[in-house]
Amino acid sequence: MSEKEFVKDITNIETDFAQWFTDIVIKADLCDYSDVKGFIAYKPYGYAIWENIQKYEDAEFKKRGVQNIALPMLMPEHYLTTEKEHVEGFAPEVAWVTQGGGKELEERLYIRPTSEPIFCRMFAKWLKSWRELPLKYNQWCNVLRWEKETRPILRSREFYWQEGHTIHATEEEARAMTLEMLDVYADTIENLLAIPVLKGQKTNLEKFAGAVDTYTVETLMHDGRAIQAGTSHYLGQNFTKPFGVKFQNKDGKEEYAYHTSWGSSTRLIGAMIMAHGDNRGLKLPPKVAPIQVVIVPIQQKKEGVLDKANEIYNSLSEKFRAKLDDREQYSPGYKFNDWEMRGVPIRVEMGPRDIENGKCVLVRRDTLEKIEISLDEIAPTVEKLLSEIQTNMYDMCLNTVHEKTTVAHNMEEFEQNLKDNQGFIKAMWCGNDECEDHIHEVTGAKSRCIPFEGEAVDNKCVVCGKEAKHLVIWARQY
């Protein structure tokens, strides 16, 4: 298969970004559809990315004293209806188990879309005194939300995530925890996934159903649409009161605990694909890539080629996630395209003449640059390149964010900017839900957040012209 034919299978990234995404997900063997709408299968290459994200985040959680637990995936109906905003937010998208063991159930059970109710129910059983606080728990699990529109990885009905839930003796401590965990997400996304994040607070309309305050890390994709990549909620006593999560404080008085929850999911994989990919396919940041360096022997049937390739593979595997592609049925050209499409950060090409000269060629996935080096230098060069690629991919994304961030002083500018550029739009807001709704109706963009950093760009609301309260970053979203 020639390169031309190969690339033909993938929709052009500038023509139809959404279709490009779906093509990549399937062609790069990340995921596949099952027979039930909204339920996808993660294949080894896709799941390995998730395992690398889990490993990184899990270690960060544990450093902060968070412990893993596992709570039931089914909850009784009355849990859902205990917190008023929560039921309004989630009831329309839950799946119900109504029969078990051959019988109709007396009370319907719902599959968790998120687990605040059962965490609080168990906290209520477990918590007695201030001495036990804080409790910092997390679970890695599957959750289910019956979305109408589905899209592999980005919006599937079942997805994988972690949800952390902590309870504290004071509001101050809980609020600090909420922001600390937001920073863990920002670190993961920037350092592991090489995507710059915008940190801020969600508006009232966009916050989690049941939260006092929701904080978010927002990312910008190749086409200028945003993805919410992780959220951290200060829940106050909204759940702990109705579920009775109380403790004796130091003065011997009963008090309700202060609660946080924070989640990040397999959507991170989607963000990573859409932030970095190009017309050749996936582009994986070295730190999260299941294969960091792939060796493609040329004329592999010639004496000594596979031996040398194996030798190099063995030495590289000691330090890196390496792979030797010695498939007989494909040409080197096919393999080059294949591994580029799968986003492997470095490709090593070596043929009989290279080996004779003690050399090989390294090809960077991020810049496609080819570098001829001596075989003796391969391990240190790969190490250096992986680090450079990681940094360069971050920088390339940061450039996109800068290019695609604009300011709007009125709705005309807002619409024009979106049309010209998509991206993040900075605009002032009076704080009223109506003005926020108006922007969504007219432009399709939603508020991403009230950013932690950034100065006022005007003193009037971009919609109503009244006094502005906040700078808000807006964008269309996935």
Add this chain to the structure above:
Amino acid sequence: MSEKEFVKDITNIETDFAQWFTDIVIKADLCDYSDVKGFIAYKPYGYAIWENIQKYEDAEFKKRGVQNIALPMLMPEHYLTTEKEHVEGFAPEVAWVTQGGGKELEERLYIRPTSEPIFCRMFAKWLKSWRELPLKYNQWCNVLRWEKETRPILRSREFYWQEGHTIHATEEEARAMTLEMLDVYADTIENLLAIPVLKGQKTNLEKFAGAVDTYTVETLMHDGRAIQAGTSHYLGQNFTKPFGVKFQNKDGKEEYAYHTSWGSSTRLIGAMIMAHGDNRGLKLPPKVAPIQVVIVPIQQKKEGVLDKANEIYNSLSEKFRAKLDDREQYSPGYKFNDWEMRGVPIRVEMGPRDIENGKCVLVRRDTLEKIEISLDEIAPTVEKLLSEIQTNMYDMCLNTVHEKTTVAHNMEEFEQNLKDNQGFIKAMWCGNDECEDHIHEVTGAKSRCIPFEGEAVDNKCVVCGKEAKHLVIWARQY
């Protein structure tokens, strides 16, 4: 709280073993009940044990080229009914999702009790040629079986497990894989959990619903009842045919793949508790213990005690999973009992006088032996002791198995042995389901397996007296 009162909370292990088990699960903070029957919550201490088991097994799987994937937890009803024996085995114990997103579903979906159907459905999409074989996949996930009788950890409706599914080009290769994975389970249970296993093949009545052959690793508990701790199935083409998992073989002909599946679950934790525990509570094998060594300072308010305890804690944490118990509200005596109950392999006691003399006392959980050592020797001594405790716990279990394994030549002996001794009973079997059923009806014991090792103890069936075909090991079970 005195030691006497403390132990009073736990049912005596000889009086009521089942109740002892439940007491330990709750008191040692492994798990707790939720509000839905058969659904339990894993607390940090219980879940950390599972994480250690996962880490060990996952590394062993990956060494064997097994890759992790993730498939949907919901399957359409017609998947369940595709394989005849499978539907008979599992239909009575599935839970049905009948409503989602506010609507009745057109086809009911069932929550996976095991995933052979969807693995085969996806294999059928993915497999084209013999060149891709074998495919060796595994998933770590939750499954649901609507059991009538439930018991925490051992028999809960939702539980956690891994299920490996592999497909191969030949029966021979698939059969070899089935046995290779059985050996991984045997290794995990013997080397990590310090429980000796009995390996063998399940009889026709006891094999997995849909398998050609099922192999098992069986373990014996403190009270002489057995627990099936892991199973590996050779499924032949039973699922691959109806689901269309076919490939082009080397001769260009279509063939159905040969399939294996193998699973181990959180029941392993139950087996570990029941094989090792005693009247003081849990006894955890060092390799799997979330805390391997706990430091309990004595008179911790005296100057220098906590400083020294912290110093020792810091040096031990570099090599071991260590904990310093500096809780102010409990006496050292309470803490001794508490950590014994939680099964921590080594306790370090150190008071002001010990510190003055440069000494401390180590207490082994397995033998309760106290060892006074110099503080300088603490790290190497702990290392040596952990290894000794691991071995000793295995040996203690092996003794129990030897003591509790008897031979029966007729049903009278069979019943008498069970009455006297519980345990494994070796008895010959003609191979007929009726004789096997008879034993279960009369004695409550079931066949554990036809063991891989072990010589005939008679030439006649223990039930009907006709010619014996197999030596079978029988036991009552959890």
